[in-house]
Amino acid sequence: MKELFLSSKIFSGPEMIPTRFGYGDGLVELGKNNAAVVVLGADLSSSLCVDRFREAYPDRFIQTGIAEQDMMALAAGLALSGKIPFVSTYGVFCTGRAWDQLRTTVAYARLNVKVGSGHGGVSVGADGATHQALEDISITRTIPNVTVIAPADYHETLKATVAAASISGPVVIRFGREKVPVITTDKTPFTVGKAEVYKDGTDVTITACGQMVYESLLAAETLAKDGVSARVINCHTIKPIDSKTLIRAAEETGAVVTAEEHQVMGGFGSAVAEVLSQNYPVPMRMIGVQDTFGQSGDPDDLMEEYGLRSESIVKAAFEALKMKKG
Amino acid sequence: MEEAKLRHLKSVSLAIRQDIVRMVSEAGSGHPGGSLSIADIVTVLFFDVMKHDPADHCWDGRDRFILSKGHACPAVYAALAESGYFPKDELLTLRKMGSRLQGHPDMRKLPGLEASTGSLGQGLSIASGIALAMKMDKKPNRVFCIMGDGELDEGQIWEAAMTAAHYRLDNLCGIVDRNGLQIDGNTDEVKTLEPLSDKWRSFGWNVIEVDGHNLRELSDAMNRFRHTHFRPTVIIAHTIKGKGVSFMENQVGWHGKAPSPEQAKAALQELSQEVI
Numbered sequence: 001m002k003e004l005f006l007s008s009k010i011f012s013g014p015e016m017i018p019t020r021f022g023y024g025d026g027l028v029e030l031g032k033n034n035a036a037v038v039v040l041g042a043d044l045s046s047s048l049c050v051d052r053f054r055e056a057y058p059d060r061f062i063q064t065g066i067a068e069q070d071m072m073a074l075a076a077g078l079a080l081s082g083k084i085p086f087v088s089t090y091g092v093f094c095t096g097r098a099w100d101q102l103r104t105t106v107a108y109a110r111l112n113v114k115v116g117s118g119h120g121g122v123s124v125g126a127d128g129a130t131h132q133a134l135e136d137i138s139i140t141r142t143i144p145n146v147t148v149i150a151p152a153d154y155h156e157t158l159k160a161t162v163a164a165a166s167i168s169g170p171v172v173i174r175f176g177r178e179k180v181p182v183i184t185t186d187k188t189p190f191t192v193g194k195a196e197v198y199k200d201g202t203d204v205t206i207t208a209c210g211q212m213v214y215e216s217l218l219a220a221e222t223l224a225k226d227g228v229s230a231r232v233i234n235c236h237t238i239k240p241i242d243s244k245t246l247i248r249a250a251e252e253t254g255a256v257v258t259a260e261e262h263q264v265m266g267g268f269g270s271a272v273a274e275v276l277s278q279n280y281p282v283p284m285r286m287i288g289v290q291d292t293f294g295q296s297g298d299p300d301d302l303m304e305e306y307g308l309r310s311e312s313i314v315k316a317a318f319e320a321l322k323m324k325k326g
Numbered sequence: 327m328e329e330a331k332l333r334h335l336k337s338v339s340l341a342i343r344q345d346i347v348r349m350v351s352e353a354g355s356g357h358p359g360g361s362l363s364i365a366d367i368v369t370v371l372f373f374d375v376m377k378h379d380p381a382d383h384c385w386d387g388r389d390r391f392i393l394s395k396g397h398a399c400p401a402v403y404a405a406l407a408e409s410g411y412f413p414k415d416e417l418l419t420l421r422k423m424g425s426r427l428q429g430h431p432d433m434r435k436l437p438g439l440e441a442s443t444g445s446l447g448q449g450l451s452i453a454s455g456i457a458l459a460m461k462m463d464k465k466p467n468r469v470f471c472i473m474g475d476g477e478l479d480e481g482q483i484w485e486a487a488m489t490a491a492h493y494r495l496d497n498l499c500g501i502v503d504r505n506g507l508q509i510d511g512n513t514d515e516v517k518t519l520e521p522l523s524d525k526w527r528s529f530g531w532n533v534i535e536v537d538g539h540n541l542r543e544l545s546d547a548m549n550r551f552r553h554t555h556f557r558p559t560v561i562i563a564h565t566i567k568g569k570g571v572s573f574m575e576n577q578v579g580w581h582g583k584a585p586s587p588e589q590a591k592a593a594l595q596e597l598s599q600e601v602i
Contacts, residue, residue, distance in 0.1 A: 038462075062458065065492075070485035073448040077455020080390075080441060081463070085455075100445050101482075105452060109433050109442040 005187035015182040017154040019175035024049025026161025072101035079111040088116040091133025121261030128296035138266030148239040150174040152213035159190040180211040195242035201231035205249040208259035219313035250280040255320035264288035283323035285316035339369035345404035351590035353421040359580040361401040363505040363565040370544040380410040383437040394449020395474035396430040411438035447480025457498040476508025490558040491530030500560040505567035538563030
């Protein structure tokens, strides 16, 4: 296995940083090196951390006010004129409210618009269901020409943001609000479209995106204590999905668990199922939000309530193993 | 405007109208009413006002044109073919499988189209984005955007109106095809649109009202736009839906219906008698 340079503190009090900070810092880094990068905000600059870019490059920050549909199509116009616009707001707004603008104006014409889709998942917390994006992966990955990335932690969000500027065409980067464990380092390999095996294993595969990669690593540790060898794959890019790595894992482990902080219907797990069911069908279990809206609450409690902790993954792994053995 | 120039523009707009009738009839579907109502506007844009080069559709110095009411693309396809962007024969492939002339504009297929449009309400935002980029890069290019009057029901138009005024996009010219009809009837019966000029003015726009079939007035209005500073301009062009084909004029039923071969023949006969 190649060197992954993962954090040494994953299982011993990892550093906690919100993924949105990675987006904000990634934009500042891009701003330094790429004059074509412009950032659009819809009255949520500090929440999305794009105030960092605004302060560094005020001439390249465009405030649209609370007008997400206009912002998305305005970005299309900027892209048509050679800019690399990053549309920045909450996932429910940029992928939901402005879905038609993303689909028809941006994606149909393969315009070079990047979407910083914040507040993904129930861990948004106290704002409740209205502001917790739980359908964004489903509704963006079905649009042709769109790349969809859900990075696992701060460093990966930063890398995904920087990488998005080098991809020709629309890219959605999904990140969250609250502090989440930092599991990678600035040296950890990251390539859009390439899933990384973070832990090898032979009995079952756990593949995840976003902060569920951390939960999957914890689950694998627990499973190891019970004598189950679990492979953990960080599948940060949901589209285009790394079929090769997933099919190989199915072949070599014979059972797969997916984990996402998102609806299981049409989301990341479904994307994995689309690949495996047609290439190498194996028993599968999907961890995620089960066709329900979120609610207000403490982020930790909400993760627990919706079955998004490592314990659920462990349970799902045993179920998948049982199905495998028949 | 010189008489010779005016005569030339009239002949072009007539050719565009004839092409619209032929194309939509051959396709067996499409939107003749709203295409005919913008024929004169498109003529003035492509043959009088806009800087563009049919031999180099990516020329950096070109002015940009966005058809927000994408369903009226037959008028624009005809103008592009007439300009020389692609062979006129291709017009008759409109809406057919494999054609570059999609039912609504696809910028990736056809040279001369600046954006893919058709989902209403989005064009003015796209045009504002281009105009904003031109401002950021200190480029002199101008941006024109034709909107339908029914399309102004879309909230995004007014989001864009606020944005364009906020950023003082005086290089942006919106043109409203004020033909007074939309699919379900008269625009003001469907949802009250008036007082339309006041609406735009209160949003911070320079407003010019013209007869949208008077080529000289259209040309003058677009020249006045050039000399307006710190505000975007909207030209409210009063038009007749189906203009030029008497049985289509002001008829709501001709929004999205193709003429039969007999009707097309009658329409072309009528247009051929127009005196230039």
